[in-house]
Amino acid sequence: MPPVKRAWPRAQALSANDLPWLVRHDAGRCVLCGACTAACTFGAIEAKLPPRGASAAVWEARKEKGRDGGEARRPVIVQRAEAAHACTGCGMCEKVCPAGAIRPVRNADNRWGVLSRTAEGSGGAPARRGGRGGRSVVETPSRGRTLDAVVIGRISQMTDPALDSERHTFELRSPLGRLLRPGELPLRVEGGRLALAGETPPVRWIYPVIFSDMSIGALSTRAWEALALAVAWLNEECHLPVRMSSGEGGVPTRLLESELLRYFILQIASGHFGWNRIIESLPRMKADPAAVLIKVGQGAKPGDGGLLPAAKVAPHIQAIRGVPGATLHSPANHQGLYSIEEAVQKMHLSMNAAFGFRVPVAVKCAASATSVAVYNNLLRDPYHICGGFFLDGMLGGTGAAYAVSLEHTGHPVVSVVRDCYRAAAGQGLQGRIPLWAGGGVGMNGDAAADAFKLVCLGADGVILGRLLLQLLGCVGNEHGRCNACNTGLCPVGICTQDERLVRRLDVDAGAQAIVDYMRAFDAELRKLLAPVGNSSLPVGRADALVATRRDVADRLGIAYAC
Amino acid sequence: MLFISTVNGHERMSTRDLLLRIKSAVEAGETDFRIEASGQHDIGGPLWNAQGRTLHFEVSNPGQRVGSMALPGTEIVVRGPAPADVGWLNSGGRITVLGDCGDTTGHCAAAGVIHVAGRAGTRTGSLMKHDPRREPPELWVLGTVSSFAFEFMGGGRAVVCGVDAGGGGGEHPAPSVPLGERPCVGMVGGVVYVRGAVPELPPGVRGLPLDDADLAWLAPGLASFLAAVERPELMKALSRWRDWRKIVPDMHGGDGDGAPGGRDGAMRRFRAHSWPEGGLFGDVLPDSGRVTDLVASGDGRLRAPVWDAEAGPCRECLACVRACPQAALRRRGATGGGAPCVFSVEPARCIGCGICVAVCPQGLWRLVPVPEGAPL
Ligand code: SF4
Ligand code: SF4
Ligand code: SF4
Ligand code: SF4
Numbered sequence: 001m002p003p004v005k006r007a008w009p010r011a012q013a014l015s016a017n018d019l020p021w022l023v024r025h026d027a028g029r030c031v032l033c034g035a036c037t038a039a040c041t042f043g044a045i046e047a048k049l050p051p052r053g054a055s056a057a058v059w060e061a062r063k064e065k066g067r068d069g070g071e072a073r074r075p076v077i078v079q080r081a082e083a084a085h086a087c088t089g090c091g092m093c094e095k096v097c098p099a100g101a102i103r104p105v106r107n108a109d110n111r112w113g114v115l116s117r118t119a120e121g122s123g124g125a126p127a128r129r130g131g132r133g134g135r136s137v138v139e140t141p142s143r144g145r146t147l148d149a150v151v152i153g154r155i156s157q158m159t160d161p162a163l164d165s166e167r168h169t170f171e172l173r174s175p176l177g178r179l180l181r182p183g184e185l186p187l188r189v190e191g192g193r194l195a196l197a198g199e200t201p202p203v204r205w206i207y208p209v210i211f212s213d214m215s216i217g218a219l220s221t222r223a224w225e226a227l228a229l230a231v232a233w234l235n236e237e238c239h240l241p242v243r244m245s246s247g248e249g250g251v252p253t254r255l256l257e258s259e260l261l262r263y264f265i266l267q268i269a270s271g272h273f274g275w276n277r278i279i280e281s282l283p284r285m286k287a288d289p290a291a292v293l294i295k296v297g298q299g300a301k302p303g304d305g306g307l308l309p310a311a312k313v314a315p316h317i318q319a320i321r322g323v324p325g326a327t328l329h330s331p332a333n334h335q336g337l338y339s340i341e342e343a344v345q346k347m348h349l350s351m352n353a354a355f356g357f358r359v360p361v362a363v364k365c366a367a368s369a370t371s372v373a374v375y376n377n378l379l380r381d382p383y384h385i386c387g388g389f390f391l392d393g394m395l396g397g398t399g400a401a402y403a404v405s406l407e408h409t410g411h412p413v414v415s416v417v418r419d420c421y422r423a424a425a426g427q428g429l430q431g432r433i434p435l436w437a438g439g440g441v442g443m444n445g446d447a448a449a450d451a452f453k454l455v456c457l458g459a460d461g462v463i464l465g466r467l468l469l470q471l472l473g474c475v476g477n478e479h480g481r482c483n484a485c486n487t488g489l490c491p492v493g494i495c496t497q498d499e500r501l502v503r504r505l506d507v508d509a510g511a512q513a514i515v516d517y518m519r520a521f522d523a524e525l526r527k528l529l530a531p532v533g534n535s536s537l538p539v540g541r542a543d544a545l546v547a548t549r550r551d552v553a554d555r556l557g558i559a560y561a562c
Numbered sequence: 563m564l565f566i567s568t569v570n571g572h573e574r575m576s577t578r579d580l581l582l583r584i585k586s587a588v589e590a591g592e593t594d595f596r597i598e599a600s601g602q603h604d605i606g607g608p609l610w611n612a613q614g615r616t617l618h619f620e621v622s623n624p625g626q627r628v629g630s631m632a633l634p635g636t637e638i639v640v641r642g643p644a645p646a647d648v649g650w651l652n653s654g655g656r657i658t659v660l661g662d663c664g665d666t667t668g669h670c671a672a673a674g675v676i677h678v679a680g681r682a683g684t685r686t687g688s689l690m691k692h693d694p695r696r697e698p699p700e701l702w703v704l705g706t707v708s709s710f711a712f713e714f715m716g717g718g719r720a721v722v723c724g725v726d727a728g729g730g731g732g733e734h735p736a737p738s739v740p741l742g743e744r745p746c747v748g749m750v751g752g753v754v755y756v757r758g759a760v761p762e763l764p765p766g767v768r769g770l771p772l773d774d775a776d777l778a779w780l781a782p783g784l785a786s787f788l789a790a791v792e793r794p795e796l797m798k799a800l801s802r803w804r805d806w807r808k809i810v811p812d813m814h815g816g817d818g819d820g821a822p823g824g825r826d827g828a829m830r831r832f833r834a835h836s837w838p839e840g841g842l843f844g845d846v847l848p849d850s851g852r853v854t855d856l857v858a859s860g861d862g863r864l865r866a867p868v869w870d871a872e873a874g875p876c877r878e879c880l881a882c883v884r885a886c887p888q889a890a891l892r893r894r895g896a897t898g899g900g901a902p903c904v905f906s907v908e909p910a911r912c913i914g915c916g917i918c919v920a921v922c923p924q925g926l927w928r929l930v931p932v933p934e935g936a937p938l
Contacts, residue, residue: 034887034915039856041864046929047920075885075920096856167714169744221843228842233832238765252842260837316847491856498934500862506853507841508829515829519765 006051014119016079018111020480021087021104023079029101036077036093036102041489041501044087045102047075077102083119086112090475090482092491106480116403126404128309130485130495132397132443132466132478133300133406145395146414146552148444150453153546153561156533165523165530172525174461174537175434176210176243176291177203177360177387184384201384202360204290207234207242208451208537209521212438212465213267213295213364215249216274217308217317217328218399218485219469220502222510223494226472228255229507230514231263240518243290245463248306248330250274250320256281261289265362268351269295270305271330273321282354291360291387292351299392299413299439301405302366306330309400311488314497362388367411367439375420379429388434390463391416395440395478397466399495400486413439414457418556421458421540430458430540438463443478447517448524457556458540469494471517472510563594568602577602577625585609594618601625607632607655626664629657632674634696646683649676654696658790665708668701671718679791681705684742685713690752692717698752702787704796709742712809717751721780721787723800724757746809754809755780757800769807776808859888861938863914865929869905874924882918882927891918909938 009015016022023045037045050073054062058073079087087104094103116127156162163170178201186198211231216224227244234240241263248269255261256278266278266289297303308317308328318325351361363386365374371391378386394410417437424430437459441450443466451462466474473492476482485495493505529535532544546561547553553560564587568575575583580602584595588609593616599605603625609617610633619638621628627647629638632655640648643661652671662680670689673696686707692698699718704725712720724740740758746767755776760769772780781801788794833841841849854862882905883891890911894904916929 032885032887032917034913034917035857037917038858038863038865038913038915043865043931047915047917049920075917092856167748169710169747221847221849225842229829229833229837232836233829236836237832239762240765253845254838254842258838316843319846500854500858500864500934503852503854503862504856507851508827508833512829522765
């Protein structure tokens with residue numbers, strides 16, 4: 001028999017074991033239905049005939065029949081050992097396989113850190129991905145997440161009454177807008193009654209949850225619409241007045257010109273994408289937006305602007321944003337603005353003028369070691385222009401970022417919230433500029449507990465982002481599963497503009513999952529308020545908390561318990 | 563008829579003495595009582611006549627809990643107002659108060675009828691229930707009710723007419739808000755009819771317009787209520803049905819589990835009446851709303867096989883045709899006899915799995931990415 005001719009791999013060739021995920025296929029179970037290879041958006045697997053040669057089956061056939069069993073070869077599903085087609089661990093193959101014959105397995109020995117920066121297709125460019133950053137914060141075994149080292153340890157029993165979480169009426173509302181101190185209120189006495197003698201800044205009292213700013217473009221139209229639909233339903237059918245920030249990718253004209261606009265916060269970031277359409281709609285707006293949010297920075301990639309890879313800049317995104325189909329970078333800074341005061345001043349004036357001085361204007365920054373200084377400046381501003389300070393911690397998610405920013409820049413949000421609150425309280429100015437905290441809230445699925453703890457530490461409310469996508473069906477996690485939001489190949493139709501993939505997403509079912517979660521969130525928040533004995537949100541009531549880690553207790557100024 | 567005056571000079575009869583006196587009279591067969599009370603509690607229940615005859619009470623100046631735990635066959639008329647807990651745990655009595663009532667009127671009532679000619683206080687109707695062995699309990703209030711009304715209501719029917727308790731104004735316009743703050747928290751059953759605007763309701767409870775079945779019960783009931791409270795002249799003003807709403811719990815799990823009508827296409831219906839037609843993006847990207855499976859054929863395929871006759875001779879082994887899990891391959895043209903072998907792929911069946919590519923011994927099939935929106 002002639003020797004089998006092969007091209008043997010060379011030392012620097014990639015093998016599947018170099019990639020972050022290995023695909024395990026059980027040929028004995030496989031019924032060759034083809035579903036796995038058809039479903040995999042990344043092209044990470046393919047059907048292949050096993051190579052010629054004396055496999056165990058062939059060996060047996062030879063012994064029995066004295067001939068080569070080669071014709072009996074049957075295809076198997078194999079992983080492609082190519083960086084551009086690396087398995088992401090999304091698990092769609094496992095989901096569709098009728099035979100339980102295939103699944104991805106995390107590969108501890110991968111060389112991805114090196115390959116993602118050098119392999120063909122990515123050669124020379126910094127590694128990019130989507131998802132959530134800050135793994136170094138979460139995955140250090142001795143530390144873990146700060147909020148998980150904090151428990152609600154002060155229970156009202158015999159000291160003051162605990163409340164009945166089911167029967168008691170709680171006042172779960174948080175401000176969005178600048179609040180004045182009693183002495184600052186423009187009041188005068190008129191015929192024995194108090195009357196307003198001047199304007200007060202607009203304030204909305206809303207549910208202590210804002211859906212984070214995820215742009216049209218980063219998200220598919222269906223994903224964005226599902227979020228918006230859930231917001232409308234929560235407001236109109238569930239009495240949970242959550243608000244949603246538009247993100248910096250424009251706002252659908254149909255929403256701008258609908259009564260529903262009052263549930264939405266219009267974001268303006270450095271790229272100003274979509275604002276031309278917002279402005280054009282002004283004469284036809286039937287309701288004011290909930291607020292305007294000036295995005296200065298983002299927790300997942302502080303100091304970096306927005307990034308929308310060309311693969312996602314579909315024609316309708318080009319139309320809404322007014323750009324061609326290219327990779328879109330938003331500048332890291334608002335051009336022409338050099339300080340946060342200036343940013344807020346300029347935006348505040350322009351936005352207030354545009355919306356008849358009826359809409360609060362808030363600002364969002366990445367949490368940072370400088371956050372307290374910024375907050376102090378805002379607090380001292382005599383014109384009362386800032387209606388909210390949104391702090392975005394480094395555990396926040398993103399549609400696309402440089403991996404180096406995701407993993408190595410930013411600041412956890414917890415201590416920053418605490419510091420800002422204490423700085424304000426030290427001046428008697430707490431509660432004047434609402435603090436909203438985001439970035440990893442609910443990353444273990446337990447958003448109500450995270451929210452409650454952040455509120456006790458000084459936040460007025462929390463911002464949810466990635467959790468919402470997970471409710472829509474996103475399979476990504478902070479341990480490296482999927483996180484391919486930057487590729488345009490999102491396997492569940494959330495972070496892609498490919499209509500074939502977008503069609504995988506059921507808007508109604510997704511919105512329903514978010515609604516269900518928020519109803520559970522609301523009930524759980526009451527379950528936490530009741531033992532503490534608060535009818536309204538215990539903003540800054542850090543005495544309700546104890547820490548099970550000494551370092552956390554010291555840093556946050558709460559009691560240590562063991 | 564037994565007349566009891568509870569004040570004798572400077573002596574006031576205790577609640578205990580009054581109740582024992584009534585009880586022994588009932589046991590002796592008395593069925594008609596007129597009681598001039600002075601704040602004694604619990605008048606009117608639970609009492610019964612051994613022969614099943616109806617017991618009548620006419621009471622003035624009672625204390626708390628008039629008609630509490632009243633049984634069927636007990637009829638009580640209070641001349642003037644009554645303090646808290648009128649008809650508490652009412653189990654079938656017919657109680658009419660010709661004045662205002664205090665807090666928790668009808669609290670936990672599970673049967674019987676309560677008529678209030680004036681206003682009712684806070685937590686009125688809370689925890690009303692419906693014992694299915696009896697008709698649903700009724701609670702009629704001519705005026706308004708205070709805060710926290712109908713909390714945790716589990717059954718029965720309540721009607722709040724919202725007529726100004728002062729009785730002024732010939733026209734009796736519907737009040738702007740007939741219910742006080744935070745009504746119907748935790749309501750899981752029953753119905754509250756209100757005349758006037760429905761205030762903000764808690765999750766799981768909603769205000770709806772009346773339908774024919776509501777009117778069939780409400781219209782005759784209203785007539786007998788107004789007769790009982792001696793205000794029949796209000797019938798015309800109160801039967802402008804467009805002023806009325808009903809408050810009911812969501813049928814989909816008012817206990818907080820499950821979604822308020824969110825299942826069974828409710829989100830779709832919500833989208834139909836409260837959402838821009840064609841979706842938010844309908845003007846820039848029309849979307850049929852069709853949802854596809856993770857494995858899709860036709861224009862949902864990410865990849866498609868291409869057969870390339872130039873790549874070499876086809877052995878006509880038909881391995882591809884046999885291996886295709888979707889039976890998407892057809893051989894076109896003559897078989898054998900030297901005519902070229904041509905295959906076609908049926909896009910409506912093909913899912914782009916690439917198995918045909920794998921099995922072809924001559925390597926004549928290739929799997930190519932399909933650009934989005936490419937013609938089939
Ligand atoms: S886990 Fe996802 S990326 Fe990996 S092979 Fe399966 S479908 Fe493809
Ligand atoms: S989905 Fe399962 S049975 Fe079908 S080809 Fe893939 S591994 Fe085989
Ligand atoms: S499922 Fe989609 S949204 Fe989730 S991590 Fe993967 S690509 Fe991103
Ligand atoms: S790609 Fe798969 S489904 Fe399509 S023709 Fe080939 S074997 Fe059949």
